[in-house]
Every structure is written in C-alpha cells, then in structure tokens.
Amino acid sequence: MTKTASLILLILFSKFCAIAQNKESLFEDSYALLNSMIENEHNYNFKKAVFSVENAYLDGSLDTTFVNSQINLMHVLSNSIIKSKKLEYSERDKDIVNKRASIFSILCDTLPLSIDGKIYTYQPFGYDFNDVFGHKTTENLFVSKLIKTHKGNCHSLPYLYKILCEEIGIEANLALAPNHIYIKHRSIKDGWYNTELTSRMFPIDAWIMASGFVHVDAITNGVYMKALNNKETIALVLVDLANNYNSKFPDNDGSFILKCTETAIKNYPNFATALILRAETRYKQIEKNEDKTKRDLLFKDLQKEYEHIHQIGYRNMPEDMYFNWLVSLKEERSKYENKKLNTFNKN
Secondary structure, eight states, X not given: OOHHHHHHHHHHHHHHHHHXXXXXXXXXXXXXXXXXXXXXGGGOOHHHHHHHHHHHHTTTOOOHHHHHHHHHHHHHHHHHHHHHOOBSOOSTTHHHHHHHHHHHHHHHOOEEEEETTEEEEEOOOXXXXXXXXXXXXXXXXXHHHHHHHSEEOTTHHHHHHHHHHHHTTOOOEEEEETTEEEEEEEETTTEEEEEBTTTTBOBOHHHHXXXXXXXXXXXXXXXXXXXXOHHHHHHHHHHHHHHHHHHHOTTOOSHHHHHHHHHHHHHSTTOHHHHHHHHHHHHHHHHTXXXXXXXXXXXXXXXXXXXXXXXXXXXXXXXHHHHHHHHHHXXXXXXXXXXXXXTTOBO
16 A cells, blocks of 8 residues: 555545544533533423433434424414413413413314415424334434424423423423333322323323233332433433433443432432343443453342342333323323313313
8 A cells, every 4th residue: 555545545544433422422522411401400491401411322413493483483372372271270280281381282183374464273292103212213203203204202302391381481291101101290289190191191190000010119210100300301311311221222331321420329219221231231331341250240240130120110111012001191181180180181
C-alpha cells in the first residue's frame, strides 16, 4: 500500500471515529440532562427528557419544530374542548378533572374542528399492533413517531398523555403493569382511578390483576400499579436511553448501560426493568472475564440479583400472553370498566 493510500485510509478512519464519538456524545448529553432533572426538581421537564432520548437515537435529527408545533396545536385544542364541553363534576378539583378529560378526548375521540369557517374532522390516536415492543425498529416506541403517524402503543401513548397534561399545567402519574404503561389519576370524588389509552377506557385494578403476572409482592413493593413520582418517571426514561444505546451500539462494553440503570435504580429501587437490564449487562461483562475463579464468584453475586428481582414480585409475561390480556379489556369491557367514572359523560 502506498503512503498516499495509507494516509487516505487514516483520514477516513479518523472521520469515522469522530462521527461515532459525536453520536455517542448525544447519549451522554441526554444522560446529563436526565440526571440533572433528578438532582434538581426545578430542572424537571418530562417533554424535554423524552425528546432528548429520541433525539440521541436519531443522531440529533429529531424535528423538534414539527413536534413542538403539534403539541402546541393540541394545547390549543385542549383549551377549546374545556370551554365547549363541561363534565358532570362539581367538586373543587373540577378544573383539573376537566383538563384531564380534554387530553383524553384529544387522544381518544373523533372531534369536529372549525378552521376559517370550515369544519374539519380531527382524528384520534390509534393503537399500532405492528412491532409494539420495538424489536424491529426502536422508533416504533417514540412519541415523535406517534405524533407523526397518530399510531402508537402502550409506551408512546401514555408518554404523550403525560406531556400534554404537563403542557396545560396539571400532573399525570405513569404506572406500570407487566410489559405495560398506563395512567393513574386521583380525584376528590372517585379517589385513584386508571386511564388506559390503548383501549380508550378507565379499567378497574382487577383487569391488571387478570393478567396473571401481577404477584401481590409486586404491588406491595411498587413494582406494578404504583403512581410514579417525577424522579421515578425519569428513571423510566433513563432505561429508555439505555435500551436505545444498546440498540444503536450493540457491541458496547456495558458501562453506559450500567450508569443509566444504576441512576434509575437509585431513584426507583424496585424498578424491575432497570434491575433486569443491569443484571443482563453484568452477565455479558462477566462472560468476557478470562479469570474462571473470579468469573464464578461474579456469577454467584449475579444470581443473588436475579433472586432479588423474583422476591420483589416480578414475573416474566410472554409477549403473546400480553396481547391476549390487552385484547381482553375490549372484549370484556363491561367486566373491567370503572362504572363509577360517569364524570366523563358530557352534558
């Protein structure tokens, strides 16, 4: 090989490394942002957290102008719904309940819109049964994909709901079930109640228990059915960041994944998904250890981690069973629907 050819290869390799480092730096920047939201509650912003993770995966190409314009549009639509449609609810938190109902309508209802004297039909967001776990394309889990296509899943739909609630100045608590995310709200009249966006209804807790994979210890320990606070919510986003990093850089050494999961677990100790991802990452690292004696000791420690995950009540739910459970909510609506919630019946 000539000196010129070698020089060209060296330059190309240097450029390739620089591009790779730049892509990884986006993940580091996102981690720094998420960590700052945990350390200082004044920095908390769920929308920024979610989109920083998506932007990192997209190599900085997320169309934030379009995404924010659509969110602003939904904010305006929410205000319009609140003014035109009141609920049968008279408690002192009625303004908050009205706002929640407006966001639910935006995501779940077909609505007439009047623009410049013309009537248009606003189409709600639907459930996308294609690759709901993001196995084929990580972007299928993204809120930005949901906003663009109006098709999402149990990851992107509750995320968008929470973003919209916070945009209009109210809270929305995410909650976990096996392979699933939903919304928990509390009102003066009805206490805690569930909002399920994939089926567009308000199911009772019995539906979640009907999956067969919610052990009583998982409820007691906050693995499932817990209304997550802001720090615990950012823990979810940290695991999204770690999973996206794994998808983007499958041959990574695990250090970034462990950094994300350790921070997530510190703030949500019984977050099973984070515990499992940490254990799986350590397993990969241990396998590469050439010292057999040390490797065996590390595997024993790792076994204790898996035992802990089982002890807090986590049980693995097969994906095909998840789909059956999800469909059961529609097929047995009368059995699982919260009959108390007549607050969303408009006058």
